[in-house]
Amino acid sequence: MKTLKVIKIGGNIIDDEQVLNHFLERFSKIEGPKILVHGGGKLATKLANKMGVEVKMTNGRRITDADTLDIITMVYAGKINKNIIAKLQTKQCNAIGFSGADGNTIVSERRPIKDVDFGFVGDVLKVNTNTLEVLLNAGVTPVFCAITHDENGQLLNTNADTIASELAIGFANIFKTELYYCFEKNGVLQNVSDDNSVIEHINSENYKALINDGIIADGMLPKLNNCFHAINHNVDKVCIGKPEMLFKSNIKYTTIQG
Ligand SMILES: Nc1ncnc2c1ncn2[C@@H]1O[C@H](COP(=O)(O)OP(=O)(O)O)[C@@H](O)[C@H]1O
């Protein structure tokens, strides 16, 4: 079985032109099938502020009204995705940009209203691997933004970490699948302001303790939920850290264990 690497990059990598170029240079050289997933929440927030559209976040998720959906579609599926594709083409990496609507690759349903109405936010129902598998086997690299669709013509905003974990799970019976969450820190940290305090292994036991002790908070909570979801659904390897974890052997990062 071939190994598929699903790699997610967060806002802090996308926002910095130099960091992004350096990452894409090394990403393009990774051999074998690979999928890149990008966020871009920070840029969407910046543009919404500029356009006078109020930004509302709850539990790390963006409340997405019709104006916000327009903005995130322009930012995620347009500006960020197409810039990444153009850069990869300069590095001999033949990439194609995807939202979940393209090729009907990721189908979601609008999140039901419970305590909060998230608006046009989608929870993933299904990943269709057929088209993507053909592309991967032909050496083409799919690059996903954080947008899905409901098969009734409605685009939906879906967190990029979730897109990455659902893609990894979707391919877990076709490839040996590895999921890498790249962000600006060395991994999950014991002390969030000390990059040397990497917690190298997290399992469901120490995870609970880390939450209770307030060590894991903010965006790290949904990220780790996605990690456990993946490792419990046949994904072989789930890691969180700086992009260097993909390219160097002497680097510390966090590995998730089931
Ligand atoms: N224990 C922790 N270790 C590392 N980061 C943490 C921790 N607890 C909270 N965080 C926060 O989680 C953030 C990462 O989540 P998020 O911003 O959603 O990531 P991304 O940039 O991938 O979208 C970090 O920037 C950090 O501020």
Ligand SMILES: CC(=O)N[C@@H](CCC(=O)OP(=O)(O)O)C(=O)O
């Ligand atoms: C529903 C929801 O919250 N979607 C996210 C999608 C982008 C994202 O996940 O970007 P980062 O990975 O850079 O945070 C949002 O709009 O912020």
